[in-house]
Amino acid sequence: MRNVTLMDVFTHPIAQKYLQRSGVAHAVACAFHAYRLAVKAGVSPDLAAKAALLHDIGHYEWYTDGKWDYEKYRRNDIHAIKGAERAHKLLIRLGEEPKAAKEIALAILLHTDSYLPEGELDKNTLQQIVKQADELDEEPGGHHHYRQMDHTAALKQIQKLDQLIDQAQYPIRSSV
Ligand SMILES: [Fe+2]
Numbered sequence: 001m002r003n004v005t006l007m008d009v010f011t012h013p014i015a016q017k018y019l020q021r022s023g024v025a026h027a028v029a030c031a032f033h034a035y036r037l038a039v040k041a042g043v044s045p046d047l048a049a050k051a052a053l054l055h056d057i058g059h060y061e062w063y064t065d066g067k068w069d070y071e072k073y074r075r076n077d078i079h080a081i082k083g084a085e086r087a088h089k090l091l092i093r094l095g096e097e098p099k100a101a102k103e104i105a106l107a108i109l110l111h112t113d114s115y116l117p118e119g120e121l122d123k124n125t126l127q128q129i130v131k132q133a134d135e136l137d138e139e140p141g142g143h144h145h146y147r148q149m150d151h152t153a154a155l156k157q158i159q160k161l162d163q164l165i166d167q168a169q170y171p172i173r174s175s176v
Pocket residue numbers: 026055056134
């Protein structure tokens with residue numbers, strides 16, 4: 001049994017606040033991709049879906065005169081760091097196992113390398129899955145952040161994904 005469901009995470013006011021900012025539709029789509037990839041790879045679909053759902057909650061609004069300032073964003077962005085921290089805090093608050101919260105936070109931290117120094121990191125399967133799930137839902141010009149999904153539709157999707165995770169084929173070979 002899981003201590004914390006996707007529904008617990010998704011409906012929390014902190015998640016709602018930051019998911020509205022970076023795009024609910026993108027977050028939900030990534031969670032489904034991550035679930036699918038995790039089941040295929042034999043790692044925990046619960047951790048993968050949670051990390052993918054929350055991967056962009058660290059975004060800051062880089063606006064200049066009411067317009068998205070891509071250059072400012074590119075130079076100053078640390079959304080993966082902030083997202084990892086926010087997700088960890090939220091998950092612990094909801095009662096997530098500390099080890100699971102750490103794995104989810106690390107996968108969020110490493111879902112993009114745009115802010116990291118050059119070089120290859122040795123990423124585990126969970127971390128690769130969250131990055132891949134994000135890329136599968138990416139649209140040119142950052143359009144995936146602006147795709148709309150109404151709240152009722154999002155809740156339905158999250159509920160469906162929770163059921164899929166609860167029914168997922170166990171044993172999972174490893175959590176990450
Ligand atoms: Fe993303």
